[in-house]
Amino acid sequence: MSHTRYRIEAAGEPRKFPPEAMARIEKILKRYPTKQAALLPVLWVAQETWGWISKESSEEVARILELPPSHVDGVLTFYTMFHLRPVGKNLLQVCTSISCHLLGAGALVEHCRKRLGIDLEETTKDGKFTLVEVECIAGCDRAPSMMVNDKYYEPMDAGKLDALLKRLGRGA
Amino acid sequence: MDKVLSARVGKPNSQSIDTYLADGGYASVNKVLAGAMTPEQVLEEVKKANVRGRGGAGFSAGVKWGFLPKDTKGKPVYLLCNADESEPGTFKDRLLMENDPHQLLEGMILASYAIRCRNAYIYIRGEFYDGARILNRAVEEAYAKGYLGEKILGTEFSLDITVHRGAGAYICGEETGLIESLEGKRGQPRIKPPFPAVSGVFAAPTIVNNVETLCCVKHVVDRGADWFLKIGRNEKNTGPKLYCVSGHVNRPGVYEAAMGLDFEEILYGQNYAQGIRGGKKLKAVIPGGASAAILKADEIKGVPLDFDGVAAKGSMLGSAAIIVMDEDTCIVSAVMNILKFFSHESCGQCTPCREGTTWLYKVLTRIENGQGRPEDIDLLSRVGGQMANGMTICVLADGAAAPLLSGVAKFRDEFVQHVEQKGCPFAVRVLTPA
Numbered sequence: 001m002s003h004t005r006y007r008i009e010a011a012g013e014p015r016k017f018p019p020e021a022m023a024r025i026e027k028i029l030k031r032y033p034t035k036q037a038a039l040l041p042v043l044w045v046a047q048e049t050w051g052w053i054s055k056e057s058s059e060e061v062a063r064i065l066e067l068p069p070s071h072v073d074g075v076l077t078f079y080t081m082f083h084l085r086p087v088g089k090n091l092l093q094v095c096t097s098i099s100c101h102l103l104g105a106g107a108l109v110e111h112c113r114k115r116l117g118i119d120l121e122e123t124t125k126d127g128k129f130t131l132v133e134v135e136c137i138a139g140c141d142r143a144p145s146m147m148v149n150d151k152y153y154e155p156m157d158a159g160k161l162d163a164l165l166k167r168l169g170r171g172a
Numbered sequence: 173m174d175k176v177l178s179a180r181v182g183k184p185n186s187q188s189i190d191t192y193l194a195d196g197g198y199a200s201v202n203k204v205l206a207g208a209m210t211p212e213q214v215l216e217e218v219k220k221a222n223v224r225g226r227g228g229a230g231f232s233a234g235v236k237w238g239f240l241p242k243d244t245k246g247k248p249v250y251l252l253c254n255a256d257e258s259e260p261g262t263f264k265d266r267l268l269m270e271n272d273p274h275q276l277l278e279g280m281i282l283a284s285y286a287i288r289c290r291n292a293y294i295y296i297r298g299e300f301y302d303g304a305r306i307l308n309r310a311v312e313e314a315y316a317k318g319y320l321g322e323k324i325l326g327t328e329f330s331l332d333i334t335v336h337r338g339a340g341a342y343i344c345g346e347e348t349g350l351i352e353s354l355e356g357k358r359g360q361p362r363i364k365p366p367f368p369a370v371s372g373v374f375a376a377p378t379i380v381n382n383v384e385t386l387c388c389v390k391h392v393v394d395r396g397a398d399w400f401l402k403i404g405r406n407e408k409n410t411g412p413k414l415y416c417v418s419g420h421v422n423r424p425g426v427y428e429a430a431m432g433l434d435f436e437e438i439l440y441g442q443n444y445a446q447g448i449r450g451g452k453k454l455k456a457v458i459p460g461g462a463s464a465a466i467l468k469a470d471e472i473k474g475v476p477l478d479f480d481g482v483a484a485k486g487s488m489l490g491s492a493a494i495i496v497m498d499e500d501t502c503i504v505s506a507v508m509n510i511l512k513f514f515s516h517e518s519c520g521q522c523t524p525c526r527e528g529t530t531w532l533y534k535v536l537t538r539i540e541n542g543q544g545r546p547e548d549i550d551l552l553s554r555v556g557g558q559m560a561n562g563m564t565i566c567v568l569a570d571g572a573a574a575p576l577l578s579g580v581a582k583f584r585d586e587f588v589q590h591v592e593q594k595g596c597p598f599a600v601r602v603l604t605p606a
Binding site (some may be wrong): 031032033034036037038039040043044059065067071074075078079080081082096097098099101102103106107118135136137138139140141142143147150152153 | 180257258259260261262263265266291297299300301302304332334336337338339341342352353354355356357358359374416417418419420424425426462493495497501505506507510513516517519605
């Protein structure tokens with residue numbers, strides 16, 4: 001349980017799923033005996049639609065699944081992969097669990113902070129990068145391991161990280 | 173031993189149903205559904221093979237299936253595949269799903285047949301984007317070829333499989349946490365009893381099995397329980413096993429061997445991890461993922477890597493995640509790292525776990541940073557001792573206490589040194605990928 005994840009930001013505009021997302025949701029609902037069971041998959045659709053999940057998205061999901069909004073908020077704040085505020089175009093997720101720790105994950109995080117000029121959980125001003133630490137991502141044999149959005153980059157070192165950031169649009 | 177579970181890993185297009193069929197895949201489904209075995213016979217075969225749960229608990233899958241009520245009073249039976257692989261140091265299920273998804277699906281079809289399940293789910297951790305994509309494609313292929321859906325291969329047996337993605341919570345790997353999460357709730361484990369076999373997901377009888385366990389089921393049906401029993405050290409520790417080796421070794425990776433492989437062989441053998449990096453000496457090993465007790469270098473000699481062999485040393489095989497630490501490793505910092513993990517991942521229901529993991533992490537941090545007090549070392553043991561052995565709903569707290577208590581007991585000198593020198597005597601780890 002992350003103790004700091006309790007605030008879900010507002011987008012400041014209503015959220016309505018576009019038709020293709022609604023079609024996906026209809027398909028998802030057929031796979032479960034209860035509407036509530038579709039909550040995690042539908043939240044994934046919401047995150048894929050808007051990049052993060054706002055208070056308004058949460059309320060819309062609650063409406064569609066006929067759930068109390070407080071229940072959806074409770075679930076949202078429990079699972080760390082749901083973004084409760086906007087994140088950068090590239091979400092850098094550095095694994096710092098034991099196997100990566102033993103092979104210098106701490107130094108890798110430091111290097112990221114310095115290169116990007118941001119702290120953990122922060123986003124660069126240009127909106128390109130957000131830096132977070134993650135728990136074991138099952139890349140232990142290629143430690144230290146990290147992910148950018150949904151792709152693994154491993155094993156990682158300072159030089160490879162610099163090259164990667166450059167490719168993603170950050171000068172050295 | 174020839175590779176069994178990982179035999180197809182690395183082959184071209186190993187994910188596709190065409191190559192799987194060409195390699196003899198789904199032969200057991202064809203055979204069983206043609207009437208070669210009744211559901212009861214499949215269950216008995218798996219029970220006889222003593223396929224112990226590869227997710228960590230080591231409980232016999234066949235015995236677990238046997239706990240299902242004979243009369244379910246009209247309720248459906250659910251099979252849930254636990255693909256939440258998130259025990260630090262574990263990366264074997266990722267390999268199986270990304271390389272050979274149909275092996276898992278075949279295991280699930282056979283298991284579902286045995287337990288009369290109509291609807292099965294694969295609960296896969298959210299971070300496995302590729303795994304979920306590959307599994308979804310495999311499921312679609314299996315529907316297209318008639319191995320899933322209504323009246324499979326023209327028989328009365330029907331089965332749907334749905335890939336369900338988690339969203340970043342270690343505790344959803346605990347079977348009742350997984351069930352809660354699948355129901356669309358926070359993944360907070362349930363009080364047992366009732367056990368899932370009696371009342372699990374959607375208040376119906378439910379079986380939760382790990383990915384590797386279900387893959388083993390396929391091979392038991394393929395080749396028989398007697399074949400499976402012959403692999404391994406003895407009849408209690410049977411079958412092929414995937415071992416995950418990480419940390420300070422020359423060749424980290426997933427290695428398949430017969431259950432009961434010699435501990436030193438996997439660390440030093442030419443076919444395995446090939447020794448400690450940089451010619452360093454071994455200091456300690458965690459044999460079964462972050463929730464297993466730490467073993468000192470001199471404790472692993474002659475230990476067979478199986479459920480009973482590692483348990484005899486006061487630790488556990490767990491998910492067979494072998495985390496290797498060389499002589500330059502700071503045990504205080506390693507234990508601190510593990511407690512940071514558990515304090516973050518505690519679901520928060522039980523006070524000993526929520527508070528215990530958090531305070532242990534705080535005290536360890538102050539020792540590592542040179543602000544430790546002499547009495548802190550006993551404080552760690554006392555707090556850790558109050559968390560384990562049935563104080564909480566699930567065993568996350570036990571898993572947090574095990575590396576801590578063993579670390580303090582076996583490496584007390586290091587903790588004392590940190591306190592006396594007011595800081596960490598070890599050099600900071602620099603980036604040293606393999």
